[in-house]
Amino acid sequence: MxxxxxxxxxxxxDEGAFRTFVDKYSVLVFRVIVSFGIRRxxxxxxxxxxxxxxxxxxxKFRKESEISTWLxxxxxxxxxxxxxxxxxxxxxxxxxxxxxxMDNYVQVESSETKFVSEEQRVILxxxxxxxxKNQKIAFTLNKLDELSYKEIAVIMNISVSSVESLLHRAxxxxxxxxxxxxx
Amino acid sequence: xICKNFKNNILNYYYGESxxxxxxxxxxxxxxxxxxxxxxxxxxxxxxxxxxxxEAAPNPFFYTRLSAKIHNQKPVSIYTRMITRxxxxxxxxxxxxxxIFIGVKIAGNLSENYFVETKSTQSEVAEMQxxxxxxxxxxxxxxxxxxxxxxx
Numbered sequence: 001m002x003x004x005x006x007x008x009x010x011x012x013x014d015e016g017a018f019r020t021f022v023d024k025y026s027v028l029v030f031r032v033i034v035s036f037g038i039r040r041x042x043x044x045x046x047x048x049x050x051x052x053x054x055x056x057x058x059x060k061f062r063k064e065s066e067i068s069t070w071l072x073x074x075x076x077x078x079x080x081x082x083x084x085x086x087x088x089x090x091x092x093x094x095x096x097x098x099x100x101x102m103d104n105y106v107q108v109e110s111s112e113t114k115f116v117s118e119e120q121r122v123i124l125x126x127x128x129x130x131x132x133k134n135q136k137i138a139f140t141l142n143k144l145d146e147l148s149y150k151e152i153a154v155i156m157n158i159s160v161s162s163v164e165s166l167l168h169r170a171x172x173x174x175x176x177x178x179x180x181x182x183x
Numbered sequence: 184x185i186c187k188n189f190k191n192n193i194l195n196y197y198y199g200e201s202x203x204x205x206x207x208x209x210x211x212x213x214x215x216x217x218x219x220x221x222x223x224x225x226x227x228x229x230x231x232x233x234x235x236x237x238e239a240a241p242n243p244f245f246y247t248r249l250s251a252k253i254h255n256q257k258p259v260s261i262y263t264r265m266i267t268r269x270x271x272x273x274x275x276x277x278x279x280x281x282x283i284f285i286g287v288k289i290a291g292n293l294s295e296n297y298f299v300e301t302k303s304t305q306s307e308v309a310e311m312q313x314x315x316x317x318x319x320x321x322x323x324x325x326x327x328x329x330x331x332x333x334x335x
Contacts, residue, residue, distance in 0.1 A: 015250075022246050030241040035233070044241055048249050055253055104244050120232035127229075143198070144233050175194040
């Protein structure tokens with residue numbers, strides 16, 4: 001089903017169309033939330049909130065941008081608000097259990113490699129947490145979610161050159177932080 | 184290339200974003216410098232640890248749960264929202280007024296008690312003065328005791 005007709009069907013209250021929509025975009029929404037370091041249970045709840053917002057407000061969607069851009073914006077806003085509200089920073093203060101919880105996403109690692117990757121994730125997330133909010137968003141979307149500069153610019157509502165600048169500074173700061181750690 | 188330059192470009196090199204000439208020099212340096220090779224290996228491990236995100240997926244029952252959540256939510260009418268928005272600040276104002284009233288009452292009771300205590304203290308002093316006039320002084324008591332002792 002074409003995206004526009006899918007959206008129109010959801011507006012008319014077609015449950016099947018909404019299910020198709022959720023099946024199509026749930027992984028995208030879930031991954032972007034997870035990439036901000038949110039725990040699995042919270043990421044599931046936040047993903048549900050994103051789709052509930054979509055369900056209630058899809059009439060307001062102006063079809064000027066792609067629906068995925070809209071979904072990214074809602075997901076990022078909800079994630080950032082969640083972090084602020086719970087004062088649970090995405091990347092800091094992660095206990096070993098929280099990090100271990102991340103491995104539940106992908107249950108293919110052996111216990112030995114799991115232990116190493118847990119430690120490495122703590123180092124990575126602690127370093128990313130030292131970045132400013134916009135640097136974090138730009139870096140996460142580009143390096144972890146693999147979005148292009150143009151896509152990030154549309155999502156963050158800034159110019160491509162601003163994205164480049166943010167990413168340049170994010171990489172410099174992250175490099176400094178990681179080199180200090182391995183000194 | 185020296186180690187300092189290698190470290191300054193290490194992240195760009197990891198992400199394959201170095202200039203071709205720089206990338207070639209970095210590669211050559213990696214082959215000759217053991218310390219930088221170890222550092223690069225450690226960095227690769229840390230940056231690669233986020234790869235789990237690429238395979239993350241929500242629970243298979245995601246839609247079922249979502250659907251249940253949507254249908255269990257009662258639609259809130261605009262009037263209910265308006266009433267909630269009006270009642271909440273009103274309740275807060277009432278509680279604040281009640282708090283002030285209780286505070287004033289407690290303060291009033293305390294000051295009344297203070298006056299009562301002061302009054303009672305004044306009357307006690309007057310009674311003591313009167314008692315001192317009528318009752319014999321300690322020196323007189325001793326004299327009476329001595330009188331009885333001598334009487335024996």
